[in-house]
Amino acid sequence: MAAHDVTPNRSVLLDLKKRIKLTQGGYKILKMKRDGLIIEFFEVLEKARKMREGVSSDYESAMEKITIARAVEGEIAVKSAAYALKADPQVKLGSKSIMGMMVPKVEAEKIHTNMVDKGYGVISTSAYIEEAAAAFEKLLDTLVRAAEVETTMKKLLDEIEKTKRRVNALEFKIIPELKEAERFVKFSLEEMDRENTTRLKHLKRKGAAEE
Template sequence: MAIKDNIKPTRSELLELKKKIALSQSGHKLLKMKRDGLIMEFFEIMDKAKNARAELLRSYEDATQKIAIARAVEGNMAVTSAAFSLKEQPEINLESKNVMGVVVPKIESSGIQKPLQERGYGVIGTTSRIDEAAEAYEKLVEQIIISAEIESAMKKLLEDIEKTKRRVNALEFKVIPELKDAEKFIKLRLEEMERENTFRLKKIKA
């Protein structure tokens, strides 16, 4: 690298640059640890997501089958009437939680699965087919909420993993190499300036 004569760095600039390099290397190490931790957390949640998705599909098939049987036995009018008789709506609260420094959604629900007497429709005027269909759909709704929470957390984690990877790569392949090149340049320039000063002093003495 050609050293320009008009650039005259100082020792304090070199020390400042060394601090920046140390800080960047420390940040790089911490970000790598965070990235690796997030990836491990992501794979753990991904396993939960697979199980939740499989359970969701089972719940959906069960609910679909039971509502079809209820309609066949009771008729569409009776099933629709039972569905509209529900007075209390389920409560769903959206909160947040922290996973490895990443804020992910936390969904809490209540009042989805209800006792038979709290469903609103008359127990005497219906058969167990409607009860079974109602119970199956309550379980389905709960499973949808569980799956939504897990898959939303996965999405958030994946976004943060990508962001952290970009920062790690920027430090590793751009920032730190450029700082080290600058450090090398300043060292060489300081050495050259020192030689020039020594040569001048010798000349003056001579």
């Protein structure tokens, strides 16, 4: 809003005062939201760091155990156990609120399977295959939880950037423009008051001279 685009009158001045008050209130709320989101982001960032370490560690462990199982039992035995698996892991997607923003909630189901769902018997497989299977189940569970944290972190970062843009727009553009318009209207009204006062004095002097 350019200051000279407004009509300098009392009602406009009152409207500007109201708008400035409301805008400043919204600015304070957005700043609080931005600060809260930043705090939440760093907490999630720390979780993400730990989750990445967990994924790396679980991956190395799973690859080590599957390598041992292949070396001891052979490729065919390992693949046979994998193909016999009856379990059907599921990923359940939901949502939760953080600072009024919806973020994904990811839950894994049927990852850790019992012996019946594995589809193969204890006798027909060795401890090496069981350990490899358990390691990959653990890795899958960690990956699912990591996916939730990583997605939440990205959404938080996007929301922070969006909120920062709105805060900056209010602080450096909208509020200064409203205040400039208010100053212009005040100055114009004061000028009109001075002109009216001068005109009245002139008319009084003229009237007195004519008497």
